[in-house]
Amino acid sequence: MNARLVLSDTGANFAVWEDAFLKGAPDIQLIQDRPERDLRGIRYCIGWKPVPGIFDRMPDLEALFALGAGVERFLADPTIPPQVRIVKMAEPGLTQAMEHYVLWQVLEHHRGIRELAAAQREARWIDQTYPAPWDRRVGVMGLGTLGDAVARLLRSFGFDTRGWSRSAKTIDGVRVFSGGDQIAPFVDGLEILVCLLPLTPETQGILNADLFRHLARGAALINVGRGAQLNEADLLSALDSGRLAGASLDVFAAEPLPPAHPFWRHPRIFVTPHLAADVDPESSALAIQRQIARFESGQALEHVADRNRGY
Ligand code: NDP
Ligand code: OXD
Numbered sequence: 001m002n003a004r005l006v007l008s009d010t011g012a013n014f015a016v017w018e019d020a021f022l023k024g025a026p027d028i029q030l031i032q033d034r035p036e037r038d039l040r041g042i043r044y045c046i047g048w049k050p051v052p053g054i055f056d057r058m059p060d061l062e063a064l065f066a067l068g069a070g071v072e073r074f075l076a077d078p079t080i081p082p083q084v085r086i087v088k089m090a091e092p093g094l095t096q097a098m099e100h101y102v103l104w105q106v107l108e109h110h111r112g113i114r115e116l117a118a119a120q121r122e123a124r125w126i127d128q129t130y131p132a133p134w135d136r137r138v139g140v141m142g143l144g145t146l147g148d149a150v151a152r153l154l155r156s157f158g159f160d161t162r163g164w165s166r167s168a169k170t171i172d173g174v175r176v177f178s179g180g181d182q183i184a185p186f187v188d189g190l191e192i193l194v195c196l197l198p199l200t201p202e203t204q205g206i207l208n209a210d211l212f213r214h215l216a217r218g219a220a221l222i223n224v225g226r227g228a229q230l231n232e233a234d235l236l237s238a239l240d241s242g243r244l245a246g247a248s249l250d251v252f253a254a255e256p257l258p259p260a261h262p263f264w265r266h267p268r269i270f271v272t273p274h275l276a277a278d279v280d281p282e283s284s285a286l287a288i289q290r291q292i293a294r295f296e297s298g299q300a301l302e303h304v305a306d307r308n309r310g311y
Contacts (some may be wrong), residue, residue: 009067246268
């Protein structure tokens with residue numbers, strides 16, 4: 001198989017990606033886009049976010065491999081013709097990074113690490129208790145490539161784990177809920193809520209006061225989906241009232257998070273700069289190579305975003 005793949009995004013480091021393809025998928029020639037380059041005949045491209053005008057220059061494009069799992073920006077780009085398949089990244093490096101981040105933050109909340117750190121700063125020897133993991137109710141919103149892996153991992157660490165998705169599914173040992181009418185029983189009494197939803201009109205603002213009201217008092221929120229899923233004012237009120245005890249936020253409505261934003265200095269909010277999970281170039285190159293090989297042999301691509309559903 002010999003394929004030409006254009007890197008459309010100037011934000012991505014071409015040398016790193018070129019090296020990854022040379023090492024893992026040498027039958028794919030990676031080409032860096034330049035304004036003067038003739039892109040007719042190009043069938044595949046990769047990129048992290050849309051580049052204005054580029055899709056008009058690729059009339060033969062068949063598949064766009066996103067360098068991330070969230071593809072809301074590509075889906076919102078009217079210059080991408082409807083026949084172009086927008087493929088969400090699914091590769092082991094991304095999944096494991098997300099598993100690690102969520103497990104790290106769940107354990108922080110479960111074991112009260114931030115209270116311990118505050119006590120150490122004041123040389124206070126505190127008596128802190130915590131329940132057994134099977135008595136800790138943890139819920140994962142979104143059970144796709146990442147949410148499914150995270151829910152299974154939390155379950156394997158012994159947590160009382162629930163999951164919620166749009167369609168019904170089963171995961172061994174995890175109580176799974178689906179659809180809008182099951183969100184209330186899903187969230188009811190949760191002590192740690194993890195959001196791994198894609199950003200769509202339905203999920204915009206879903207992390208709000210109505211939802212927080214159903215959580216256990218003093219629950220924690222971990223948002224690794226998208227910032228626009230969180231109602232920021234509702235979060236601040238919930239932290240003030242004690243409804244929520246803490247939040248770990250990796251994604252924000254405005255990124256980079258502006259320096260004056262109250263989240264930066266809030267004692268109960270842990271901010272990370274959208275780094276919960278990055279793609280690994282080498283394993284991404286392998287995943288893209290496998291996908292192109294499938295496509296060239298007449299099979300359907302996997303992880304293609306559904307334009308009607310919005311993810
Ligand atoms: P997938 O598309 O594989 O999965 C999405 C999941 O969300 C599916 O289970 C889907 O349900 C569910 N879902 C979508 N809409 C709804 C809804 N209205 N109600 C209930 N469930 C819904 O995505 P990934 O798991 O690969 O990634 C999830 C998101 O994580 C990305 O879109 C991105 O926003 C975020 N992300 C963040 C990163 C970071 O560094 N912070 C890194 C990577 C991703 P169903 O299974 O029924 O289709
Ligand atoms: C992604 C991300 O969507 O890093 O992959 O946010």
